[in-house]
Amino acid sequence: MTRLALVALAGGLGSVLRWALAERLRHGLLVANLVGSLVLGVVVGSVDPGTARTVLAVGLCGGFTTFSGVALDRRRLVVNVAVSLAAAALGLALAR
Template identity: 35%
Template sequence: MKQALLVFLGGGFGSVLRYLISKSLNPVFQNFFLGTFLVNIVGCFLIGLFLGLSAKGNLLSYNNTIFLATGFCGGFTTFSAFAFEKHSLLKNGDLLPFAIYMASSIIIGVLAVVLGLWLSKQL
């Protein structure tokens, strides 16, 4: 139960920070969501840093890792988890699953957005 609370709190902080960054930076360029892009890249860097420190042993406790990687990065951006999982596939030499997962996630994800938008117009 304690870990679920840590994920909840970390996710809340990450989500609020993502909202503030996106709200302030997305309007900067037309047709390029600068805030979202930066959040995704920073989130990828942070999940790599947090999980790397956790893997070293005593640099981050399990609870700190749950709060930061799963909670904060998960709330800040799910793209960070996506990127870390793809890195794991590459690290293990699983090139075909990497390519299939990468392409299908992007293509199906975009199609799911289109479907959701279409469905919302039908209701």
């Protein structure tokens, strides 16, 4: 129950950060997906399973990044997926 509350809180925070980026930058969602995927790669590669990892991964990174926000435009989705895959790979590599 505590874990769900923390995940929800982190998800709300991540969503607000994503919204703030999108309001300020033309490619704000791409930046959010890039940074969020990089951070998640580091988290998955370096933090042991537990509440902290779940809150950071599912809550913060999950709430910060978005799929639905970029899915309405095919080219935009492909670019976002490609950039996120590369960012996550870099994050996983950095965590080793």
